[in-house]
Amino acid sequence: MKFLRNLLASIFGTLIALGIIFMLFVFIASIVTESEKVGVRKYSVLEIRLDSNIKDFAPKSDDPFENLLGFSDNKIGLNEIINAIENAKTDPNIEGISINVLGIRGGIAQTQAIRNKLEEFKESGKFIKAYADFYDQKSYYLSSVADSIFINPFGRVDFKGLSSEVLYYKDIEDKTGVKMEVIRHGKYKSAVEPYLYNEMSDNNREQITAFLKSLWNEMLVDMSKSRNKSIDELNNIADNLSARNANLAVENNIVDGKLYKDEYDNKLKIALGFSTDELLHTITLEDYISTGKGRLKASASNNIAVIYAQGAILYGKGDENYIGQDLIINALRKASKSNNVKAIVLRVNSPGGSALTSELIWRELELTRKKLPIVVSMGNVAASGGYYIACNANRIFAEPTTITGSIGVFGTIPNISKLAGKIGVNAEQVSTNKGANYSVFEPMTDEFRAVTTEGVEQVYNTFLERVAKGRGMLVENVDSIAQGRVWSGVEALKNGLVDELGSLGDAVSYAAELADITDYKVRNYPSYKKDLEDRFNSFSLVKSKEKIFKEELGEANYKIYKTISEISKLEGIQARLPFIMDIK
Structure with a gap:
């Protein structure tokens, strides 16, 4: 009995000590925050x-x-x-x-x-x-x-001038025996091209050249006006x-x-x-x-909800760095249930990703649009799955330098059968049924490829239907500008994929017009609050993972690491841009 009392006393004492330490941390944090407050001096x-x-x-x-x-x-x-x-x-x-x-x-x-x-x-x-x-x-x-x-x-x-570099892996696949099996729809769907060839295809070179020229021309127009120089003069300076x-x-x-x-x-x-x-x-x-x-003061009771969808699209909860269906769907539902929210602006900055997640978000947007008008504002990129979740809005705004489109899908599956043969590994399978199975240790069978191709085609056709319905176009007309091709915002306006060139502010103003309100304030969604488990997980490292890897690997090598990391997270059929799209 005495042992039990001592044990309970020790536990109770430990909890009190932890509570004191916690309060001390809060106190120090509040002091630091207070000391860091700044004001704006005159002049x-x-x-x-x-x-x-x-x-x-x-x-x-x-x-x-x-x-x-x-x-x-x-x-x-x-x-x-x-x-x-x-x-x-x-x-x-x-x-x-x-x-x-x-x-x-x-x-x-x-x-x-x-x-x-x-x-x-x-x-x-x-x-x-x-x-x-x-x-x-x-x-x-x-x-x-x-x-x-x-x-x-x-x-x-x-x-x-602008340039973009794409890395190709076909040679290293052949040398190592580790390859990616690829099924895709879209002759411009270049996300998987590096696994298929040793050099850039004519179709990919055509689309990259087109949108780079479009982006560069936008920059030239702005710089020409500010510096009082002609576009020809600026191009000549760039050339030489x-x-x-x-x-x-x-x-x-x-x-x-x-x-x-x-x-x-x-x-x-x-x-x-x-x-x-x-x-x-x-x-x-x-x-x-x-x-x-960093905020604009407003006292209006009417709200325009701006829901930010930023990052790759992955199946799951979602957070500040990637788009998951849970976070976006909950934000849409929360905004639509608020009596003060009169319209929604979906701000999309995403290269795409999971086709399933894109479809789940698309469905929730369809339901929400029956209650409130929805306007899309596109950021740096709103392509593939990013365009999928944008296509059914009442109106779509893009920046002139937005990268969008890429209406196409693909599936990639790793295969190491050649490597396994080289090192003497043999895999034997036992199954209860005849359905097409897949093993990374065996070459892909024709039956499994056929089933996977059927899935890719189904998703692509659904993608076309979603865009056709949202944009008021015929499916065959969407197909003619789809095929995985990437467009700049200026080009997308010409081919009907977006309605207007403009900023997030322009999209908010248009949403207010649709809601027939003139006095309003912007309310941002979603909330990135962490639950208790996430908070404790963050204590595993004093520095963020990104900071540590950048310090150890360097900026250039970190980009390669990040690309490999993204590849490892892909599950199911994908609707997304190339892994590396570094414009400089």
């Missing part, structure tokens, strides 16, 4: 760096330990960036903007959306200036919106690399001058009306957002 310059991962929607975690212990990844929401620039237009404490980007961790469509918002900011009469030690192409595209652009005297501008050093960049009016950072800071002071020996007040975009400027 401040808003500094835009964009060295965080840009997500369409990146709400701060409600877990007080994540930021304190470094569990959360470095991220920022596009919606917050846009709202912050909008607020800066009328903020009496913000005199201008300084762009200091060395690399943008976001897509071209996100970059264009930020650039367009900066164009609007200039209407306020406040200045925008830009500086960098060197410019890559995306950072120059954004910075070209500035009134004046400066570069380090030893810097360069990587201005050469005539901005490859600071002298050439100034000579060809790509930048306005060569300065060291301290000299650039003096220019900012002069723009503020200060003398060069006075203190320059700058506030970073992240700090500005932390003061509450």
